[in-house]
Amino acid sequence: MGGAGEDMSPVNDFPWRDCLTAVGEAVEQGLHVIDRDGVTVVCNRKAAQLDGMEVQEVFGRKLLDVYPSLTADTSRLLTAVRTGKPIASSQQTYVNYKGRTVTVLNSTYPLLYKGEVAGAFELMTDVTPLAQATDRYVSLAQAQVSDQTGAGNPADSFYSFDDIITRSPKVLKAINLARRAASRDCPVFVYGETGTGKELIVQAIHRASGRAGLLVEQNCAALPETLLESTLFGVVLGSFTGARDRPGLLELARNGTLHLDELSSMPSDLQSKLLRVMQDSYVRRVGDTKKRPTTFRVVASCNADPFKAIESGELRRDLFYRLSTVLIDLVPLRERDGDLRLLTGHFLDRINRRSASRALDLSPEVWDLFESYSWPGNVRELEHILEHAAMAATGDVITLDSLPEYLARAHPRSLQEPAGPVAKAQTSLQAALERFERGLIEETLESCGWNTSEAARRLGVPRQTLQYRMARLGIRRATGE
Ligand SMILES: Nc1ncnc2c1ncn2[C@@H]1O[C@H](COP(=O)(O)OP(=O)(O)O)[C@@H](O)[C@H]1O
Ligand SMILES: [Mg+2]
Numbered sequence: 001m002g003g004a005g006e007d008m009s010p011v012n013d014f015p016w017r018d019c020l021t022a023v024g025e026a027v028e029q030g031l032h033v034i035d036r037d038g039v040t041v042v043c044n045r046k047a048a049q050l051d052g053m054e055v056q057e058v059f060g061r062k063l064l065d066v067y068p069s070l071t072a073d074t075s076r077l078l079t080a081v082r083t084g085k086p087i088a089s090s091q092q093t094y095v096n097y098k099g100r101t102v103t104v105l106n107s108t109y110p111l112l113y114k115g116e117v118a119g120a121f122e123l124m125t126d127v128t129p130l131a132q133a134t135d136r137y138v139s140l141a142q143a144q145v146s147d148q149t150g151a152g153n154p155a156d157s158f159y160s161f162d163d164i165i166t167r168s169p170k171v172l173k174a175i176n177l178a179r180r181a182a183s184r185d186c187p188v189f190v191y192g193e194t195g196t197g198k199e200l201i202v203q204a205i206h207r208a209s210g211r212a213g214l215l216v217e218q219n220c221a222a223l224p225e226t227l228l229e230s231t232l233f234g235v236v237l238g239s240f241t242g243a244r245d246r247p248g249l250l251e252l253a254r255n256g257t258l259h260l261d262e263l264s265s266m267p268s269d270l271q272s273k274l275l276r277v278m279q280d281s282y283v284r285r286v287g288d289t290k291k292r293p294t295t296f297r298v299v300a301s302c303n304a305d306p307f308k309a310i311e312s313g314e315l316r317r318d319l320f321y322r323l324s325t326v327l328i329d330l331v332p333l334r335e336r337d338g339d340l341r342l343l344t345g346h347f348l349d350r351i352n353r354r355s356a357s358r359a360l361d362l363s364p365e366v367w368d369l370f371e372s373y374s375w376p377g378n379v380r381e382l383e384h385i386l387e388h389a390a391m392a393a394t395g396d397v398i399t400l401d402s403l404p405e406y407l408a409r410a411h412p413r414s415l416q417e418p419a420g421p422v423a424k425a426q427t428s429l430q431a432a433l434e435r436f437e438r439g440l441i442e443e444t445l446e447s448c449g450w451n452t453s454e455a456a457r458r459l460g461v462p463r464q465t466l467q468y469r470m471a472r473l474g475i476r477r478a479t480g481e
Contacts, residue, residue: 192330213256
């Protein structure tokens, strides 16, 4: 930097130093540049402020004179000058010269000029508010975990396999697999759409495992990367701050079960760190050099098909194979034969039990709608809809009027309206396809006396799919017209 240019191109007349200073003042990050003798040549206000200094106290002075607590070995800038190599970004927490605790993410790079080291620069990102939030979050997560160890038998508060209501052969098979896995040590991977009962299965596995440790749960989609990392791995906040070091959930789950929900939302770096912990049975807290032993069973869950998540690069293949010793696929409610009726009965019973005088039931129309609906929110959605309807219903019968707006709108009767003249005038591909589909379905239904099971078989689709399509297209058997 600052060399008299042998190269006479016009850019050499450019005021580089002023430019650098102006850029330094404009950016949010701290910028600190030293020359090869360790003298500060650029230090913007943010960099000085992070250290609790004024720019003029730093500028033009030797780094080690300004910061007597640093040595040639501990200073990242001087290390970069000495080695000529960049230093990967790392997080540091310290008390600055004004007594303020700051947490900074530093990246340090050597400045090379004509193949020689001319100096080094450091970029500092102030993450103090985030670090404080992490600290608060981790203590909350911990408090929640220690609640479990309170009075009584914590296992009682978890769902057991017997609480999972189903007669679907596919779900029963999944439960059997989970039961067998529970008593072993192997990881389990559960996938299913939202509301299919993943959490139920995880709790049942933990309860049946008889593990002495806790069940610790974390939704990987709920936190930004740095928070998720310190929550899982724990933090060592540096000896100056007086803040307590904290174990992460990986340590708190020791001898217990760690449930990582929405695993595919975990950033890839963290996924590989997690894999390392599982392979070594050691965890290293953020900012720490010490390794601490931990073993736990991981149960991961995912809303998305894990194989698709691998394809799209969201889920690391190596981690998935490590975690999927037992792979449990919870099929959606619309693919569980008989479960809609069984679960509706179960939830209505529960509602009826709450008030002695009530004997709630569904009207036939509501029942029709339920059967043709696709239940994207699965069992959770059914549960909520029934709770809503129970509140909205005036008598003992749940009618279309007692249902939430969005669901009532999915009813065939309301869907028939757009099939009027407006729809006929449409010339879009969508409209043409729907006309074709309607014709084919109606014809097939006619040909087998409106027996939906038979029609579905002839059309080569599951009955639920046919009923769903019929509802979407407003196809009903004409009566007495
Ligand atoms: N098979 C089932 N039997 C009884 N209740 C169920 C069943 N599956 C789900 N539920 C209910 O649905 C809710 C949501 O299930 P949950 O396990 O949280 O779903 P997920 O984690 O897959 O989104 C549960 O709290 C429970 O009340
Ligand atoms: Mg869940």
